Amino acid sequence: MFDLDSIIRPNIKMLTPYSSARDEFKGVASIFLDANENNLGSVLNDYNRYPDPLQKKLKESIEELKQINSCNIFLGNGSDECIDLLYRCFCEPGKDNVIICPPTYGMYEVSANINLVEIKNVPLTAAFELNKEGILSSIDSNSKLIWICSPNNPTGNLTDRKTILSILENFKGLVVIDEAYVDFSVSSSFINDVSRYPNLVVLQTFSKAWGLAGLRLGMIFSSTNIIHTLNKVKPPYNINQATQEMLLKALQHPNEVKKKIGVIIAERKKLSDQLSSLSFIQKVYSSDANFLLVKTDDATSLYQYLLRNEIVVRDRSKITLCEGCLRITIGTPEENKQLMNVLNHFVKANP
Ligand SMILES: *Cc1c(COP(=O)(O)O)cnc(C)c1O
Numbered sequence: 429m430f431d432l433d434s435i436i437r438p439n440i441k442m443l444t445p446y447s448s449a450r451d452e453f454k455g456v457a458s459i460f461l462d463a464n465e466n467n468l469g470s471v472l473n474d475y476n477r478y479p480d481p482l483q484k485k486l487k488e489s490i491e492e493l494k495q496i497n498s499c500n501i502f503l504g505n506g507s508d509e510c511i512d513l514l515y516r517c518f519c520e521p522g523k524d525n526v527i528i529c530p531p532t533y534g535m536y537e538v539s540a541n542i543n544l545v546e547i548k549n550v551p552l553t554a555a556f557e558l559n560k561e562g563i564l565s566s567i568d569s570n571s572k573l574i575w576i577c578s579p580n581n582p583t584g585n586l587t588d589r590k591t592i593l594s595i596l597e598n599f600k601g602l603v604v605i606d607e608a609y610v611d612f613s614v615s616s617s618f619i620n621d622v623s624r625y626p627n628l629v630v631l632q633t634f635s636k637a638w639g640l641a642g643l644r645l646g647m648i649f650s651s652t653n654i655i656h657t658l659n660k661v662k663p664p665y666n667i668n669q670a671t672q673e674m675l676l677k678a679l680q681h682p683n684e685v686k687k688k689i690g691v692i693i694a695e696r697k698k699l700s701d702q703l704s705s706l707s708f709i710q711k712v713y714s715s716d717a718n719f720l721l722v723k724t725d726d727a728t729s730l731y732q733y734l735l736r737n738e739i740v741v742r743d744r745s746k747i748t749l750c751e752g753c754l755r756i757t758i759g760t761p762e763e764n765k766q767l768m769n770v771l772n773h774f775v776k777a778n779p
Contacts, residue, residue, distance in 0.1 A: 430627045432653050435572055435601055440517050445660040450481055479669040482659065486672050489679045490647065494632075496619050500649055502658045505666045507608060507633045507646030510658075511535050514604060514629065514648075515543040517657050518572045526573040527563055530748045531556075531582060533606060536575040546570075551748055556583040556713070560591050564598055572601040579609040582744045582755045584715030586615050596625045602654070604629045611637030611689055612696075613716035619649045626651050636718060637689050640678060643671045692718050695758050702768050703756075707775060710752070719757045727752045730774065737770045 433441070449463035460467070463478055470476045480486075487498040494501075504510035519526065521544035528536050529550050540547050548571070550562040563574060574595060578587035587605075596603050605618045607630055618630045630649040635641035645667065648658065678685075696715060703712045703722055708730065711723040724730050727745035731754060734741055742755040758764065 430600055435518055436657055437520050443660055446664050448481055448664045450478055475669055479665055479672055481664045483667050483672055486675055494619055496649055499652045500622055502648040502655045503667050504646040506644040507631050508535055510631055510646045510648050511539045513658050513661055515539050515545055517661050519545040524570045524572045528575050531750050532577045533581045556585050558587055558591050574603045577606040579613050579716035582721055584713055584717045584721050586613055586716045596628055602627050602629050606631040608633045608636055609717035612718050622649050638685055643674055645671055645675055692758050695764055699764050719755050721753050721755050723752045727754055733774055
């Protein structure tokens, strides 16, 4: 049986969180002299007041979009803050460990290293699927988190749902499913499973499908107790006022976002077909995300060639199971056309 109390770090369980002026007084008043703000205002129109520490309005809006109760939502300064907070709440430095399945998103590893948390690597299979037996057999009593990225970065594929459910059912720590790219996929989110699995943590972000990477807003969906623990540890004003306001505006236009997603998915198919026809591209992996992983004859020279033509892609050829691979983000239809044009000239230079 899962017992959250047994996996929260003892110092975090005991922690008395910082209590801000906004926490201590929530009523109606006309003169606020409690937070040492500048009551004369700023050179901008606004922003002299501290933002809502728990982002109530924004969460209500996300509640509607995601069809999950506000009390199951945590907001972070990008998913990267969410990832770091999961380590700080649940992993005792120098003692606990986490399971990571490379090749995958690099921040799980970097954040573990920052927090002095041991990593148990259980690589994906050659088909980029989870090695379920490998994961389950590497769990020990100090294993706190299992990181699963689906659709996975940089491989682009979804993780089998039954495999994830089986891991959830056989692990006493938290299973974190990073769904940064879920909006580009046909599969449904694990958000709906949060009520059934107390050890499930789902990560999403506004950086990809919503096109708001610059505003820095990541989301965690999980049990109220896990959300409560994260709220205790986060910096009091981690989501700034500008981000909260801009997001509230953006959330009024879900259909425009859907349209853009549709364009990206159509371009993904087109680009995938076109790339597959190139002689020096061995394989274009199928993708449920907004990028394509392609295996090439010589990743380094192709990468350099593209750079000379002012096109920058991600060289992933040095990481496990991605030998010879470049990761290419789906651009605008015009950008993709230019990419193909440049690549077609590479064929002529390298017949
Ligand atoms: C891009 C990406 C994120 C998003 O991170 P933010 O900090 O929210 O911008 C999270 N996870 C994965 C796997 C990603 O590729």
